[in-house]
Amino acid sequence: MVLFRMLPKIRRVAILGGGPSGVVAAKCLLSEGLTPAIFEQRSSFGGVWNYTPETKSRLEHIPQEDPNLDDESVPDSHGSEKPVFMSPVYNELETNIPKDLMVFNKTPFDERLQLFPGHEDTKLYVQEFSKGLERYTEFNRRVVKLVRKDGLQWEIETQDVVSAETEKKVFDAVIIATGHYNVPYIPPIDGIEEFERRHPGSIFHSKYFRVADGYKGKRVIVVGNSASGIDIASQICEVSQIPLYQSCRSKGAYKDFPLLAPEKIKIVPTIERFVPEDKTVIFSDGTIEKNIDVILFCT
Structure with missing residues (x-):
């Protein structure tokens, strides 16, 4: 006799990250009648497109091969009302894909923008697309632990980046939308x-x-x-x-x-x-x- 285990019905879905992938996922879930919950460590949507003029003059880790290196905040920003996390965006950065090829469905870029928009225009585009998702989002909150409970649901532990207060919540499913290229890689070259x-x-x-x-x-x-x-x-x-x-x-x-x-x-x-x-x-x-x-x- 073959026994079948019914999969649980998915209703509440956690989304880790409020960048382009995260907000698109949230809108898709809403269109299917599901309830998303976005956790974003920054204070606004946009993910990596949130430019930080502050940087550093030296690296702490050379070589650097650890992919689990903790995300970096701008020096002295912790303890402030809105900690700022370092972005790899530089002053003259433009997209390397034409705007007409990287648009969200039914949400065109401003036609007055150049073919390859700059980082500020790209951030504003993502944030404009994200309007209405604030009610489903916890900003200034990072996910520190993710555990599968009884093989069915997921327990997520989050931490407020200002107060360090932690909280646990349970979801039916999880979408990882944390992006790429956040941790620098410096190879172990001789000398x-x-x-x-x-x-x-x-x-x-x-x-x-x-x-x-x-x-x-x-x-x-x-x-x-x-x-x-x-x-x-x-x-x-x-x-x-x-x-x-x-x-x-x-x-x-x-x-x-x-x-x-x-x-x-x-x-x-x-x-x-x-x-x-x-x-x-x-x-x-x-x-x-x-x-x-x-x-x-x-x-």
Whole structure:
């Protein structure tokens, strides 16, 4: 005899994150007669598009391979009425997809906007789409624990980012909408830790990049050739020493697109080793570059 276990009826659904994916999920659930509950650690919708001009000048962890590194808040923002969590958005960031291809259903971008909207316009677009979801959302609240109860429901423990008060609630289902690219990755390349120790601030990550001005006159290596690596390299090379070196492991997804500044950027292979004594970087093909001031990881 075969026994069948009836699945529980899903009514209440928790959504972790109030960015684009989270708010779309909430609207879809509402259209099906379900009740969503969004938990968002920031004080507004928009997720990663919430630009934070504040950044940091040095990294605490080099190398950094831990994907579970706790999300970072802007220094001194905890204890304030609305803590601010660091975003990887930089000043000149624009979308890399035309606005007509990234719209939500029946919600077009303002036709007056440029083809590739800037980060502020993109954030405002997401927030406009999210209107009406405030009643289903707990802002300034992060999920700290998620447990399956009796194989049927989910118990979620959340924490208020201002008061640190915790609370537990039970849901029939959970949607993870926390996004990508929130934790910086710095690979364990030979000599990297000592290089940073001797030359503080020389090892950096694109999450904390905001403007190119700080790279004026410096010898720079940008590691990575995906969207952010290509874009940031094209900005920095306008003020840095020429050439700017772009270290690439492979041709990447944008291999068929021309460099934005080919006369100012030199493509080099992966970094094999750092020599901190004279700020030398040795690449996997044996070539060497000396007196490197900044290595910016877009990884």
